[in-house]
Amino acid sequence: MTNAFLGPYTDNIQNPGRSDCLHFHGDGLLQLGQAWSNSLNDSFFQNSVPQAPTVQPQLSFACGNNTLDVTMPSGYNQYQWSRSVNFESAIFSTQQKVTLSNGTYYARAIDSRGNVMQFSPILVRTTTPQTVTTNPSGTVGVCQNDGLTVSASNGVAFRWSTGASGQSIALNSAGNYTVTAVDNSGCLTQSAPLTTFMKASPAQPTISANSALxxxxxxxxxxxxxxxxxxxxxxxxxxxxxxxxxxxxxxTVQTINSEGCSSFASNAVVVKVNPLPVTPNIVPNGPTTFCSDTSVDLISSNTGAVSYKWNTGTTTRTLNVRQSGNYTVQTVDAKGCFSLSSSPLTIKVNQIPATPTTSWSKDTVFCDGDNTVLQMALANGNYPTWVAVQGGKTSQYLVQNLNVTISGTFRAFQTDNNNCNSALSSPIYVAVKPTPAKVSVDEIVRYSPYSIGVANPQTEQYIWTWNGTQLNGSTSQIKLSDSGDIQVTAKKLYSTQSYGTKFCLSPISDRKNIQLYEDGGFAVYPNPSNGAFTLDTRYPWANLKVEVYTNRGSLVYASDIATFETKKDINLTQLPEGPYLIRIRNENFTATKHVQINR
Structure with missing residues (x-):
């Protein structure tokens, strides 16, 4: 016998231990598989003869009058027809061909080897084939531009009177149309005629736009x-x-009239929508809360923008801000498209305090060793600062009242709790003037018999005291009428814009005793001379006459002097050499001196 081989011996596999004494499980299955693998060896594959596959046969059908003839294919030894899937109890024919009426039937064929070929169940409806219908049906209008799609029902295949096949066709003209349908058994049925007529369609529309595309x-x-x-x-x-x-x-657009007919589609209108630029961000270059004497620059992102639009109206990339508020920006691209507005950036500007009012306790021009106090008025809770420029150096002093002893320019500001500084006050100019040096005793010298003064005077004025009493006169020289102790104070004058003339005094000098000559209160010097003489008196006599006489009593010179507060010069150089007598007199006083002219 061909294709018959001895299988593996399995009685000793999992015995005892098989489930219900028959079935393998667990390791037994592995052992069983290995046993069969060993049996399928080279001998098996070399001696086996492959069998050609059996092709599923096709049934043939034929339409009849309320019946259906069905024939099984030839080449089989046996044929069996049954009304039940259980052939043994319901076989009604063993012929190759049978005539069937209504019902469901089962067929099988058996070849010479006993192989059974089972066919699919056969459902038979032997009544008159169903009427084929069209949708729509009857008389139907066809739109000129739309055409009409007609569909058939009740069939598996269709043939139209136009020659077209398929369940649906498109009609575009008036006429009569039918369709023949084929059912599952190949039986043909024709529909009732469909009559069509033409309907007008609207004209092709045009599209208008209310703005640029x-x-x-x-x-x-x-x-x-x-x-x-x-x-x-x-x-x-x-x-x-x-x-x-x-x-x-x-x-595009189509129009549809009251008949339901569509126009041809309009010519296409092409719309191009340009995207908006990226929504920008705002980057400040400093704090967004600041004082009103400063500002912040707000900078837009999107550096490639053609232009910018701030909510203030500014069109540059950078916006300088000095006011509180919310600020946004849009960017503009080359197409003229504006981005969405950026998120608002809030700016808070704190107003600076008022400029403080300033004053001073004493004049701002004073002498070395004195002082003045600069004062400022503060708002409640604010903090003071003085800015001083002294000797080319700038300093700040955090006091409300500033004691000043050195020259400089001073301005004040106040700072509030927001750390905002007021504007600087108007400048205050403080000038500390040098005090003249003390006049030494050696610098007090005699200039004439009755006049003393300061050698090499350094100031414009001097204050003289005699035995502790201040004398009249303010020059560097003064006339004395009596001997006594002399002291002097140097007085330096300064011109100022605000205070007029100011002066600074030196310390008073030490006492110097001055003894006058006992010469009757009238002195002439030099004597002898070339004719140029200086006259001086101890007292400031007034309305004096000066007369010069020769030894013979001849008057050779005469003049008047209104007052003798200071020494007076007379010129007798026109007189010849020799001795002369000079006399001065008024109604209360007369004094004479002998003089000699030599050349």
Whole structure:
């Protein structure tokens, strides 16, 4: 016998231990598989003969009058027909061909080897084939531009009177049309005629736009179809006469008349929507809370923008801000599209305090060793600062009242709790004037018999005291009428814009005793001389006459002197050499001196 081989011996596998004494499980299955693997060796594959596959046979059918003839294929030894899937109890024929009526049937064929070929169940309806219908049916209008799609029912295959096949066809002209349908058994049925007539379609519409077809994404355009008293069908699906568009694309419209007929689609209108620039950010170059005497620059991102639009109206990338508020910016690209506004950036500007009022306790021009106190008025809770420029150096003093002893320029400001500084006050100029040096005793010298003074005077004025009493006169020389102790104080004068003339005094000198000559109160010197003589008196006599006589008593010179507060010079150089007598007199006083002219 071909294709018969001895299988493995399995009685000793998992015995005892098999489930219900028959079935392998667990390791037993592994042992069983290995046993069969060993049996399928080279001898098996070399001696086995492959069998050709059995091809599923095809049943043949034929249409009859309320019956169906069915034939099984030839080449089989036995044929069995049954009304039940259980052939043994319901076989009604063993013929190759049978005639079937209504019902469900089962068929099988058996070949010479006993192989059974089972066919699919056969459902038979032997009544008159169903009527084929069309949708629509009867008499139907066909739109000129739309055509008409007609569908058939009750069949598995269709043939139309136009020659077309398929369950549906498109009709575009008037006429009579039928369809023949084939059912599952191949039986043919023809439909009733379908009559069509033509209906007019609307004219092709045009599209108008209310603005440019290229725009920015934050805008739109309204497209309007031509035609009145019509329905509309846009390529977007909209059915209104006008649509608002904010997307790029091609747009068409069809119009539909009262007959339900559509126009041809309009020519396409192409809309181009340019995207908006990226929404910018605002970057400040400093704090966003600051004092009103400063500012901050707000800088927009999107450096590639063509322009910028701040909510203040500024169009530059950078906005300088000095006011409180919320600030936003938009960027503008080359297409003229504005971005969305940036998130607002809040700026808070704290007002600076008022400039403080300043005053001073004493004059701001004073002598070395004195002082003045600069004062400022503060708002409640504010903090004071003085800014001083002294000797080319700038210093700050955090006091409200500033004691000043050195020259300089001083300005004040106050600081509030927001750390904002007021503007600087007007400058206060403090000038500390040098005090003259003390006049030494040696610097007090005699200039004439009755006059003393300061050698090499350093100031414009001097104050003289005699035995502790201040004398009249303020020059560097003074006339004395009696001997006594002399002291002097140097007085330096200064001109100021605010205070007029100011002066500084030196310390008073030490006492110097001055003894006058006992010469009758009238002195002439030098004597002898070339004729140039100086006259001096102890007392400031007034209304004096000066007369010069020769030894013979001849008057050779005469003059008048209104007062003798200071020494007087007379010129007798025109007189010849020799001795002379000089006399001075008024109604209360007369004095004479002998003089000698030598050359």
């Amino acid at each position: 290229e725009f920015c994404a934050d805008s739109q355009v309204t497209l309007t179809s031509s035609g009145q008293n019509l329905a509309y069908r846009w390529s977007t699906g909209s059915t209104s006469a006008a649509i608002s568009v904010n997307q790029s694309g091609s747009y």
